[in-house]
Amino acid sequence: MRSDGLPCGDDVNGLVLLGRASYGGRSPEELADLACRVAHETGRWTRHAVIDGASPSVIDALDEARGAGLELVHVVPMSIPAERELHLWVRRSLDRWRTTSPETTLSVTVLEPMARHEATVVAIAAIVAGAERDTTAAHRRDDEPPNDPSWSAIPPHDHHLLVCRGPRCTLLGAAEVARAFADHAPDTTLTVSTGCLFPCNLGPVAVVHPGGTWYGGLDAAAATEIALGHLSDGTANRAHSVTPDGSRQQRPARLADDLPLDVRQP
Numbered sequence: 001m002r003s004d005g006l007p008c009g010d011d012v013n014g015l016v017l018l019g020r021a022s023y024g025g026r027s028p029e030e031l032a033d034l035a036c037r038v039a040h041e042t043g044r045w046t047r048h049a050v051i052d053g054a055s056p057s058v059i060d061a062l063d064e065a066r067g068a069g070l071e072l073v074h075v076v077p078m079s080i081p082a083e084r085e086l087h088l089w090v091r092r093s094l095d096r097w098r099t100t101s102p103e104t105t106l107s108v109t110v111l112e113p114m115a116r117h118e119a120t121v122v123a124i125a126a127i128v129a130g131a132e133r134d135t136t137a138a139h140r141r142d143d144e145p146p147n148d149p150s151w152s153a154i155p156p157h158d159h160h161l162l163v164c165r166g167p168r169c170t171l172l173g174a175a176e177v178a179r180a181f182a183d184h185a186p187d188t189t190l191t192v193s194t195g196c197l198f199p200c201n202l203g204p205v206a207v208v209h210p211g212g213t214w215y216g217g218l219d220a221a222a223a224t225e226i227a228l229g230h231l232s233d234g235t236a237n238r239a240h241s242v243t244p245d246g247s248r249q250q251r252p253a254r255l256a257d258d259l260p261l262d263v264r265q266p
Contacts, residue, residue, distance in 0.1 A: 014045035014070045016061045018090060019078040021053030021165070028054070031078065045070060051089050053165040053193065055175045058093040066106045075110045080120075082113030089167040096171060157190035159231050160209040166196030169203035173219060177204045180220040184227035202242055202251055216242040217251040 015038060019031045031048040039046035045068060049061040056064075058075065065073045075090060090110050098104070114120045163178050181191060197205055202216035206223070213236045215226060222240045229237050242249050 012070055013072045014047070014065050014068075014074070015039075015042070016058065016065070016073055016075045017046065017048045017078055018058060018075055019048070019050055021050045050170075051093075052167045052170045052195070057170055057175065058090060059097045059171075062094075062097050062106065062108065063101075066101065066104050070106055072107045072109070075108060077111065077113050079113070080115045082115050085167065087113070089171060092168075093171050155190055156188075158186075158188040158234075159190070161185065161189050161191045161231065162194050162197065162207040162209075163191065164195075164197040164203060164205045165193045166200070166203075168196070168200035169205060172203045174204040176220045177206065177218045177223045180223035181206070181227055181231075184224050185231045186227075189227075189231045199242070199249075202249060205242075208236075211236070212244065214242045214244050215240045216249070 015035075017031055017035050017038065019028055021028060028048065028050060031050075035046045035048040038044075045065065047056070047061045047064060049056050049058045051058070062073065075094075077087060077090065087110065094108055094110070097108075161181060163174065163181060165174050165178065169177075178193060181189075185191060197207065199205055199214075199216065204216075204218045206215045206218060206226070207213065208215070208226070208230055213230065215222070215237070218226075218240060222237075226237050226240060229235055
């Protein structure tokens with residue numbers, strides 16, 4: 001979907017351009033606009049997705065492709081250098097999507113990373129040649145980011161909430177968890193989306209300070225309970241908490257069947 005909400009492409013074969021979220025977890029508008037330009041050039045249904053930190057996820061894009069009646073989708077990893085972790089999470093996302101959508105007839109392939117394609121070298125050479133022909137390019141620079149005075153102030157808050165938006169938690173539904181916290185947490189909560197918080201098998205995870213209370217196996221309903229309880233009156237929600245004591249722990253049984261096989265604990 002384009003940043004202005006218009007559809008892109010109408011072929012039965014589609015593309016998903018997959019990247020990483022920008023700092024702060026904002027949806028990558030440049031990637032969304034690139035997807036639309038690719039759709040215009042190829043005539044194919046094209047969407048963007050991110051592996052962590054924001055939305056839409058690969059699963060979101062594949063659900064949309066299935067709903068649009070597509071027959072084949074190529075997932076195009078956009079990161080350079082090629083990240084082994086990125087490709088690993090793409091395949092795990094596909095495993096999970098197939099598990100939850102066994103009736104689908106949509107075929108999905110993951111293409112080689114961009115850095116391994118000769119066409120990428122040709123594109124870089126063309127960009128450099130174009131810049132060298134433009135004699136003013138060397139003297140241009142983007143506007144400096146504003147030095148916002150608020151960046152020197154720590155907002156007053158009763159609780160500091162850290163919501164993991166790493167690849168595995170994103171795969172397990174961290175976007176829905178983050179939305180639930182945003183919708184229900186009181187204004188006295190300082191919420192920060194983070195990269196990987198480490199106990200991936202317990203994801204989606206979040207941490208509440210003060211006290212260092214860890215929560216695992218979260219979904220939107222659990223996040224809502226924590227927001228209306230712990231973040232409102234300070235009482236930890238033991239039903240969804242995990243203990244940071246170094247011991248191996250299990251995710252709640254209610255979510256176990258949603259896990260792809262390669263992330264289930266024995």
